[in-house]
Amino acid sequence: MKFFIDTANIDQIKEANDLGILDGVTTNPSLMAKEGIKGQDNILKHYVDICNIVDGDVSAEVIATDFDGIVKEGEALAELHPQIVVKVPMIKDGIKAIRYFTDKGIKTNCTLVFSPGQAILAAKAGATYVSPFIGRLDDISNEGVELIQQIVNIYTIHGFETEVLAASIRHSMHIIGCAEAGADVVTCPLDPILGLLKHPLTDIGLEKFLADHNKK
Numbered sequence: 174m175k176f177f178i179d180t181a182n183i184d185q186i187k188e189a190n191d192l193g194i195l196d197g198v199t200t201n202p203s204l205m206a207k208e209g210i211k212g213q214d215n216i217l218k219h220y221v222d223i224c225n226i227v228d229g230d231v232s233a234e235v236i237a238t239d240f241d242g243i244v245k246e247g248e249a250l251a252e253l254h255p256q257i258v259v260k261v262p263m264i265k266d267g268i269k270a271i272r273y274f275t276d277k278g279i280k281t282n283c284t285l286v287f288s289p290g291q292a293i294l295a296a297k298a299g300a301t302y303v304s305p306f307i308g309r310l311d312d313i314s315n316e317g318v319e320l321i322q323q324i325v326n327i328y329t330i331h332g333f334e335t336e337v338l339a340a341s342i343r344h345s346m347h348i349i350g351c352a353e354a355g356a357d358v359v360t361c362p363l364d365p366i367l368g369l370l371k372h373p374l375t376d377i378g379l380e381k382f383l384a385d386h387n388k389k
C-alpha cells in the first residue's frame with residue numbers, strides 16, 4: 174500500500190518525505206487555499222516545488238467543470254512536470270476528459286467519489302486513480318471504509334487497473350481500515366501518519382530499556 178500525503182504544506186511534505194515512507198502527494202483547491210497559494214502562476218509554481226521534493230505522483234486538480242476547460246487546464250498541468258497527475262472531478266464532463274487524458278497517456282485521479290457506481294465509471298474511463306472520500310461519508314453516518322472494500326472487490330472481480338486511492342482520511346484507524354480493505358493508496362494529512370507510530374507500551378518499554386542500560 175502506497176502512502177501519499179494530502180496537503181499543500183511544504184514543511185509537512187518535507188517531514189513525511191524525510192521519514193522515507195512517502196510515495197506521493199495529493200492536493201485540492203481547498204488545501205492550496207489553506208496555504209495561501211493564490212494566482213495561477215503561484216499555483217503552478219507550487220506544484221513544481223512539490224514535485225521537486227518527492228519522487229512519486231503529485232495530484233493537481235483542475236478548476237474547470239466543462240470538457241474543453243478540463244482538457245485545457247489538465248494538459249497545462251501535465252506539461253508542468255512528469256510527476257503531475259491531473260485530478261478531475263467525478264462529473265459527466267470529467268469522465269469524458271479522463272477518457273481523453275487516458276488515450277493521450279496523461280495520468281488522472283478521479284476525485285469526489287462516494288459510490289461504487291462512480292468508481293466503476295472512473296475505471297471504465299481508464300483513470301489511473303480513483304479517490305473515494307471516506308471521512309466525508311463517515312460525516313453523514315455512512316461507512317467510508319466499507320466503500321473502499323466494495324470498490325476493491327469490484328475492481329478485483331473485473332480486473333480494472335485503476336488504483337483505489339482512499340482519501341478524506343481523518344485518523345490513524347482509517348489508515349488501518351483501508352489497509353485491511355485492500356486500498357492501493359492512502360492519502361492522509363501528516364497527523365494520522367505520525368499517529369501510526371504511537372503505542373503507550375512502546376514508550377513504557379523504551380523508558381525501561383534506557384533506565385536499565387543506565388543503571389550503575
Ligand code: G3P
Pocket residue numbers: 179199201304306308309340341342343360
Ligand atoms: O483528498 C481529499 C481530501 O483532501 C478531503 O479531505 O478531510 O476535506 O474530507 P477532507
